Structure formats: C-alpha cells, structure tokens
Amino acid sequence: MSVALLAAAGADSFDGLEWCRFVADNETKTLHHFQHYDLFKWQDDFALSAVTLEARKDPAVRYAGRTIFHNLDFFTNWMDDLRSALGDDKRLVEFMTTLLPKRTMTLARDALPGVL
Numbered sequence: 001m002s003v004a005l006l007a008a009a010g011a012d013s014f015d016g017l018e019w020c021r022f023v024a025d026n027e028t029k030t031l032h033h034f035q036h037y038d039l040f041k042w043q044d045d046f047a048l049s050a051v052t053l054e055a056r057k058d059p060a061v062r063y064a065g066r067t068i069f070h071n072l073d074f075f076t077n078w079m080d081d082l083r084s085a086l087g088d089d090k091r092l093v094e095f096m097t098t099l100l101p102k103r104t105m106t107l108a109r110d111a112l113p114g115v116l
Contacts, residue, residue: 034067
C-alpha cells in the first residue's frame with residue numbers, strides 16, 4: 001500500500017525487503033509472515049511467471065525459494081497494475097480504493113489533494 005501511495009504522490013524509486021521477508025496474498029494484496037507460505041502456495045498454480053510455475057513442482061526448489069518466486073510473481077504483476085493505474089486518474093482511484101480501507105482512503109485523499 002505504501003508503494004502505491006508514494007507512487008501516486010510522484011515517487012518513482014523504492015527500496016524495501018518486503019518481497020523476501022513476507023509472503024504476499026494475491027487475493028487480498030496483503031503481506032503475511034514468511035512462514036505462512038503454505039497458506040498461499042495454491043496461488044502459484046495461477047502464476048504468470050514461468051519460473052514460479054516451474055518452481056512450484058521442482059523438488060530442488062525448497063520452501064524459501066518457492067516463497068520468493070511466489071512473491072516476485074505477485075510484485076511483478078502488482079507493479080504492472082500500479083503502472084497502468086498511474087496513467088489514468090480514474091483507474092488510480094479505483095486501484096487505491098481496492099487496496100485501502102475506507103477510512104484510510106479518506107485520509108489519503110486529504111493528504112494528496114488533486115491526486116486521489
């Protein structure tokens with residue numbers, strides 16, 4: 001969420017370790033403890049990344065590797081969606097509204113007048 005808010009405000013460079021410290025849930029777009037990958041590994045069956053699809057069934061790729069490939073697929077797709085949304089104000093608001101709780105979206109609108 002913070003990357004989306006920062007991008008909406010004009011940021012174009014980000015640094016973080018979320019991709020390797022947590023596991024992303026593709027359905028809710030939320031992050032969970034790294035050790036909870038087993039709860040989300042079913043999502044890898046629908047990955048767009050060929051690497052993620054292969055890793056899910058390769059016995060040589062262990063738990064940490066599968067989790068990281070899962071996350072890289074998630075973040076690649078999520079950033080593509082964010083980039084698309086940033087090109088259209090209406091799509092950006094829709095994208096942000098699906099990510100943020102109602103009260104947080106109101107606060108974001110107040111903090112970023114003219115952006116959201």
